[in-house]
Amino acid sequence: MADRYVLNLNQQSNGDYEVHKAGCYYFPKSNYDELGNHYGCSSAVAEAKRKHPYKQINGCKTCAEACHTS
Ligand SMILES: [Zn+2]
Secondary structure, three states: OOEEEEEEOOOOOOOOEEEEEOOOOOOOOOOEEEEEEEOOHHHHHHHHHHHOOOOOEEEOOOOOHHHOOO
């Protein structure tokens, strides 16, 4: 089953913008962009990069560990 992903538009202290899966403890309550439903974080991160080509996108360490790089 696909999961809902969003991009947190609140910038992290290291400059990253993080992608979160619905249900994540760090899921943003406001100021986020819907990325739609995805079958994994890599597809969700790709969509986030497509929509926000000038942002430094990263996966959340908690809910998208496979896509977390920094
Ligand atoms: Zn998360």
